[in-house]
Amino acid sequence: MDNAYVTTPFGRRAMSLEMLASQQQAEEIEPGVTRNKWKLFRAICEARPALGVTDRALTVLDALLTFYPADELAEERGLIVFPSNTQLSIRARGMTAATLRRHLAVLVDAGLILRKDSANGKRYARRDRAGDVQDAFGFSLAPLLARAVEIETVAAQVVANRELLRAAKERLTICRRDIAKLIEVALEEGVGGDWVMISAIFREIVGRLPRAARVDDLTNVLDELAMLREEILNLLNKNNNFNKMSANESQVERHIQNSNSESISDLEPAFEVKQGAQSVDRGGQTNGPIDSRDENLNSGGDVGTGERRTKRSIDEGGGLKSFPLGMVLQACPEISNYGPGGQIGSWRELMSAAVVVRSMLGVSPSAYQDACSAMGPENAATVIACILERGGHINSAGGYLRDLTRRTENGEFAIGPMLMSLLRANSPVGRKAG
Structure with a gap:
């Protein structure tokens, strides 16, 4: 040899x-x-x-x-x-x-x-x-x-990472284009909603992309943009459905006796009217279940309209969706103070911090365990972070968490609207406006 x-x-x-x-x-x-x-x-x-x-x-x-x-x-x-x-x-x-x-x-x-x-x-x-x-x-x-096998393995991994990066960049480009054009058409058509705030959130998310972005960076930003695009589409579809309903009523010349039959909440952004968002966006003062019939009585609407609205909310719900950890920490920055070393870098650390905050807020172990069983441990920790962020507006954190757990079991609660509300409130534009 x-x-x-x-x-x-x-x-x-x-x-x-x-x-x-x-x-x-x-x-x-x-x-x-x-x-x-x-x-x-x-x-x-x-x-x-x-x-x-x-x-x-x-x-x-x-x-x-x-x-x-x-x-x-x-x-x-x-x-x-x-x-x-x-x-x-x-x-x-x-x-x-x-x-x-x-x-x-x-x-x-x-x-x-x-x-x-x-x-x-x-x-x-x-x-x-x-x-x-x-x-x-x-x-x-x-x-x-x-070293042939080692070299070929490394080369295959490099090629795979390059393809993942290329695919992530393509999806991100398409998502950014979709959001920009949807906001543009909403402004041109005069669709109701705080489009200035939505545009600011869009720019803030895109602005977090580093110059030399890795696959993980692109994936995290893409998850947030995909959720924002979904909320914009919900808002545009709601406006489109409202226009179709008005056109149909005009065509058949239906006479409506009650001028207050539609609530003003139907014209607000989708992330404020989706399931579970009402109690948080209104300050979280209500610890018990919110009856759709009482809400319609207060707003001047008929019971049938409220029942249809509640059924539509349940049909849209499905299972609870988990959101990126970065988005949760941006929407709920206070929870980071209770992580190891005053910061949170993983879901495990977030769930550990949620246990500490749960005890501090006076939430019983059984209430938190029920929430983990109904929502999943990650989503339950996210809800605790949201409750901590809105602590000054909630009278009883334990009662409020039990109400959200019951709503989750009935398919009436989603975390997305709660996070989007806090994300807007804690964005630089939201803090300046506040």
């Missing part, structure tokens, strides 16, 4: 433990392992940042591979190439000798090639009478074959 023993560098170049480890790794090539040298070189190019080599160093490696006589790297054929500096410089696009030496050192330090120096430092091969190479001195490509 060409690499069956340890070889030290010629001249003033010092030996290192890393070089020794690379030589030992190069000896661990599995029998019969082969790789196409150009496919392996492409994988090295893909994995270049993880391998710690420069593009100029890869140019030198490309030149070295051209001196290997076959396309398949195989231990049986020998893995030593021995070009002169002149020939290597020509195939490396005319690279100067000093630059060539520097990038050869980079390849050696990265563990992609090994030096096998002769007694006088020259590169050559000793052949037998039949012309076969008996021994060669130069650069060993054995590390490429020994």
